[in-house]
Amino acid sequence: MTAEKTLECDVLVIGGGGAGLASAIEARALGVDVILIEKNFELGGTTAWSIGSFSATQTPHQISDGIVDTPDEHYDDMPKFSGPLADRDNPSLRRIFVDNANDTFRWLMSLGVEFFGPMPEPPHRKPRMHNVLPNSGAYIHHLGKHARNIGVKIHCNSRANKFLLDQNCVVGARCEMPDGTTNIHAKAVVLASGDYAANEELKAKYISPEVAKVDAMNPTATGDGHEMALPLGARVINGDVLSGPTLRFIPPPRGSIDRMLPPFKIVTKFMRLALKYLPASILRPFVLGFTTTSMAPELDLFSSGALLINKNGKLINEKPAELGLAIASEPGKIGYVIMDQNLAKKYSRWPHFIATAPGVSYAYLDDFRKTRPDIFHKAETISELANSLKLSRDELESSIQTHNQFGDIKILKPPFYALGPAKSYVVLTDGGLAVDNDHRLLGENSTPIPGIFAAGSAGQGGLMLKGHGHHIGWAFTSGRLAGRNAVKEARNNMAQPY
Ligand SMILES: Cc1cc2nc3c(=O)[nH]c(=O)nc-3n(C[C@H](O)[C@H](O)[C@H](O)COP(=O)(O)OP(=O)(O)OC[C@H]3O[C@@H](n4cnc5c(N)ncnc54)[C@H](O)[C@@H]3O)c2cc1C
Numbered sequence: 001m002t003a004e005k006t007l008e009c010d011v012l013v014i015g016g017g018g019a020g021l022a023s024a025i026e027a028r029a030l031g032v033d034v035i036l037i038e039k040n041f042e043l044g045g046t047t048a049w050s051i052g053s054f055s056a057t058q059t060p061h062q063i064s065d066g067i068v069d070t071p072d073e074h075y076d077d078m079p080k081f082s083g084p085l086a087d088r089d090n091p092s093l094r095r096i097f098v099d100n101a102n103d104t105f106r107w108l109m110s111l112g113v114e115f116f117g118p119m120p121e122p123p124h125r126k127p128r129m130h131n132v133l134p135n136s137g138a139y140i141h142h143l144g145k146h147a148r149n150i151g152v153k154i155h156c157n158s159r160a161n162k163f164l165l166d167q168n169c170v171v172g173a174r175c176e177m178p179d180g181t182t183n184i185h186a187k188a189v190v191l192a193s194g195d196y197a198a199n200e201e202l203k204a205k206y207i208s209p210e211v212a213k214v215d216a217m218n219p220t221a222t223g224d225g226h227e228m229a230l231p232l233g234a235r236v237i238n239g240d241v242l243s244g245p246t247l248r249f250i251p252p253p254r255g256s257i258d259r260m261l262p263p264f265k266i267v268t269k270f271m272r273l274a275l276k277y278l279p280a281s282i283l284r285p286f287v288l289g290f291t292t293t294s295m296a297p298e299l300d301l302f303s304s305g306a307l308l309i310n311k312n313g314k315l316i317n318e319k320p321a322e323l324g325l326a327i328a329s330e331p332g333k334i335g336y337v338i339m340d341q342n343l344a345k346k347y348s349r350w351p352h353f354i355a356t357a358p359g360v361s362y363a364y365l366d367d368f369r370k371t372r373p374d375i376f377h378k379a380e381t382i383s384e385l386a387n388s389l390k391l392s393r394d395e396l397e398s399s400i401q402t403h404n405q406f407g408d409i410k411i412l413k414p415p416f417y418a419l420g421p422a423k424s425y426v427v428l429t430d431g432g433l434a435v436d437n438d439h440r441l442l443g444e445n446s447t448p449i450p451g452i453f454a455a456g457s458a459g460q461g462g463l464m465l466k467g468h469g470h471h472i473g474w475a476f477t478s479g480r481l482a483g484r485n486a487v488k489e490a491r492n493n494m495a496q497p498y
Pocket residue numbers: 014015016017018019020037038039040043044045046047048049050051052053054158159160161192193194195217218220221222223224225427428455456457458468469470471472473475
């Protein structure tokens with residue numbers, strides 16, 4: 001049997017997404033020895049999958065646009081996004097978020113992250129949504145580089161699977177690392193391991209067996225931190241709250257232009273100026289590439305008469321809001337949106353768009369023809385359309401007949417169109433571990449567990465983050481605060497041996 005290895009540090013950060021990187025940088029900047037472990041081969045997590053919007057008030061962008069706004073107004077507006085879930089919020093964490101979001105936003109800018117905006121997003125009363133340039137990879141690029149430069153020891157391909165305990169105190173974690181099992185001893189630990197969108201068991205336990213079957217956008221969001229924390233007496237709050245299942249067009253085979261752009265200052269500065277000053281008609285083709293890459297078809301399309309079929313041509317007969325969940329039980333978990341000429345005309349101009357990146361652009365049917373030929377199909381007959389989709393003509397004809405028999409709006413007029421494959425995804429889960437206002441992980445009887453803090457999705461603590469830009473804002477804001485508090489804890493423990 002090979003001996004297990006040991007590493008030592010003051011602060012151990014588990015997870016190399018937004019929250020983990022912010023924690024590690026903040027802790028290291030306070031002068032302690034920091035190890036960050038990331039289970040994937042690269043830093044990034046769901047943060048790198050995101051669009052990257054960050055909602056905050058009193059930013060340089062708001063000020064230069066003459067927008068007078070306050071954290072108090074942000075605090076009051078946030079619950080308006082949660083509808084009936086608003087009374088399940090954690091107001092103390094919401095307060096912490098809105099009061100610190102501005103400082104975090106400026107801190108990100110100081111590290112080289114560039115934003116454009118702010119864009120309006122009702123029911124926010126003021127434009128607060130800022131979008132990162134050129135894409136969310138910029139967060140990871142700049143923070144990863146800075147963390148390395150200041151001496152955070154980053155280990156990728158290294159997965160924590162168990163906390164090390166000294167009586168009831170967390171003193172590190174056991175990790176699978178490239179050169180074997182390693183016990184990393186630390187005076188304080190920050191858990192920043194993301195959500196459980198890709199963990200079937202946790203989704204079945206907290207949400208439903210049906211949702212458990214739906215794939216996650218980020219297949220590595222496996223809720224490891226939640227599973228590690230539960231045996232300590234930790235609990236998950238709002239475990240049933242999620243974003244999705246959402247129907248989204250599959251990504252293009254070669255990725256999108258915006259993902260290929262490097263996050264260099266010259267590129268992002270140019271983009272920011274272009275987005276601010278160039279007329280929409282010139283910018284539209286560029287921005288559209290992004291919209292049609294990652295966006296969900298609007299549900300209004302189905303209320304207006306489009307139908308969704310599975311990969312064999314069979315009609316998925318559900319209310320529009322249920323289609324995302326329904327498709328997950330169909331073969332290959334994929335479907336196609338079918339339209340005729342009447343619908344195609346309707347979805348060719350404002351206010352009827354097929355997909356949107358909020359505040360950025362709206363995509364109409366013809367935009368898909370131009371930017372996504374891989375998912376755009378047009379045919380003069382149903383039979384030709386079936387051929388183009390490589391599915392049974394009889395099945396497709398029968399689905400359209402059933403739809404026409406029972407639906408108010410019929411698919412009759414050629415040419416016929418199909419968009420797809422579209423797939424159903426869980427975007428994220430909002431069930432976070434309970435934490436106190438210092439981001440300490442809470443155990444039995446809501447008592448802080450010594451030695452451990454949680455941030456980002458893992459440490460969401462019942463905070464409602466509906467609306468754009470609040471999850472990312474929380475990841476970086478809570479990450480920084482948890483990192484600082486972990487240093488205080490580590491310093492308190494300095495006198496004690498590992
Ligand atoms: C498609 C999409 C678009 C989105 N767009 C937006 C947006 O525009 N604005 C917004 O506010 N929010 C958005 N979100 C949500 C937002 O991205 C996340 O809520 C946020 O990034 C979570 O950050 P995090 O640091 O908590 O988790 P993550 O970024 O997921 O980081 C967690 C990290 O921990 C690692 N990890 C997990 N387990 C272990 C382990 N056992 N050992 C070591 N490492 C581990 C993971 O691999 C991961 O790298 C979007 C989400 C998706 C999926």
